[in-house]
Amino acid sequence: MKIKAINGVKDILSDEIVYWQKIEKTARDIFRRFGINEIRLPILEKTELFARSIGEATDIVEKEMYTFVDKGITMRPEITASLLRAYVEHGLQVRQPIQRLFSIGPVFRHERPQKGRQRQFHQVDVEVIGAQEPQVDAELMAMGQMLLNELNLDVSLEINSLGCPECRPDFRKKLIAYLHERHDSLCDDCKRRIEKNPLRVLDCKQQGCRAMVQEAPSIVDNLCSACEEHFAAVRKQLDRLEVSYTLNRFMVRGLDYYNRTTFEFLTTDLGAQAAVAAGGRYDGLVEQLGGPKNTPGIGFAMGMERLCLLMQQQEGQQEEQGGADIFIAALGEQAIAFAAPFVHQLRKLGLQAAMDYSNRSLKAQMKQAGRLKAGFTLIIGEQELEQGRGILRNMDTQEQNEFSLQEGAAMLAEVIAPDKA
Incomplete structure (x- = not known):
């Protein structure tokens, strides 16, 4: 259950x-x-x-x-x-x-x-x-x-x-007298309020009471x-x-x-x-x-x-959560082992960084990057590790450039989010 x-x-x-x-x-x-x-x-x-x-x-x-x-x-x-x-x-x-x-x-x-x-x-x-x-x-x-x-x-x-x-005491007396004269027109709650808390009758949401109090004495006049x-x-x-x-x-x-x-x-x-x-x-x-x-x-x-x-x-109030600054798509166990501390360094630098540890296909990881509204994706596979150069994709423009992995997290942060680095 x-x-x-x-x-x-x-x-x-x-x-x-x-x-x-x-x-x-x-x-x-x-x-x-x-x-x-x-x-x-x-x-x-x-x-x-x-x-x-x-x-x-x-x-x-x-x-x-x-x-x-x-x-x-x-x-x-x-x-x-x-x-x-x-x-x-x-x-x-x-x-x-x-x-x-x-x-x-x-x-x-x-x-x-x-x-x-x-x-x-x-x-x-x-x-x-x-x-x-x-x-x-x-x-x-x-x-x-x-x-x-x-x-x-x-x-x-x-x-x-x-x-x-x-x-307020003089006003209260006037209000109670007015309400007593109209006792039968009040809802059950307001009948009970007459002596205990008569001002609350003025705030009643029942239509009959609301109509009845329109001619009631007003505190602002007293x-x-x-x-x-x-x-x-x-x-x-x-x-x-x-x-x-x-x-x-x-x-x-x-x-x-x-x-x-x-x-x-x-x-x-x-x-x-x-x-x-x-x-x-x-x-x-x-x-x-x-x-x-x-x-x-x-x-x-x-x-x-x-x-x-x-x-x-109300119009114009379409709020959305901010997306990740970068998603690292790591393909293969070696790439995952390299990417994990890289992501951690990016986070220490103030960036919102994400990756997938499950070694899924590039297509599946790119979909995940899209769901996270990532601004950039860094693709690292076995070949990229051997060459020391990942593929950095701008998710808005789809433009791709190589990025030297030896440059490290600090340089990547400068490239994708200079205002945060």
Whole structure:
């Protein structure tokens, strides 16, 4: 019986890896420009971390976490809480008052698998901790836009403000009153959310709920003066940075820790799973996790699976793995014995070199060189060994020239890949 992968857990095969590598390479380059440093975090955390940070009334904590109940350990459902746990535990604010950090890795949620949504998926996560200025909010969104632009992805930015502990309670009362009046029109999940987490009703994907909330009170219309000023400054800075955006007054986040600025990068090419990146400000979370009081923070996460889907779907995103620099077709045992250390020397010089040890025919080895997309093939048989001269074929032009084997690997590298040698 064949053993298959668990439902919702996906193998990433080599023909897809090129997309993942491009995302990671582009992200790392952009983060370098913005002075954002990498941090690597464990997958397993104490369950309490997510219950305290995400919120016990959220769907993630109630339904979606993979938890070892007897151990009190959970496989992380998101990265922000883990990163802030590390920030607090290691006192990173002592080293640098403003920490600019990113992490890339897997996260786990027990959701119904569908296109662009898996039970094990991967995120690029960015956090700026210790900065409260609205310009930082705009800078982070501009950086996200830059990353998506450099990946040639067509996305749009939507923003909102979720207010703060000063202005949100009054808004919450207004929203609950509005929802109670329309209780019978809500789906079962939203009926349950009215008292526990009413803002999540605004984010419901059920068509009946979506239609009903269009006339609901909006938090952006109920901001206190400080939040209103902050949000106005964010929008002004986005305009200065020439970052296009749309105000979405019903945008909320599924996690309890967000306040003030929230944002999403959206696409129309993935059906219902429209968000490829989302985030916002969480000024009270560090203190909630035992860190210094009044420590502000803001961040966002990008779903790598969704980015890969977009790159495959959108025009001009035909990524291919690079081919080998050279394939050595060795014919006969003596040629194989000579070629093996020759290939090793080429690899030490930085070239991608390959050969076949099975002593197959020249035709079969040339086919293999083609499958590897080799730029050159060096043919060495018994006669070539005796003469000390192999046949070097340019696989693009099919032009052939003799190459003196006594010249060695370094000279061959100069001939076929002078930029790497």
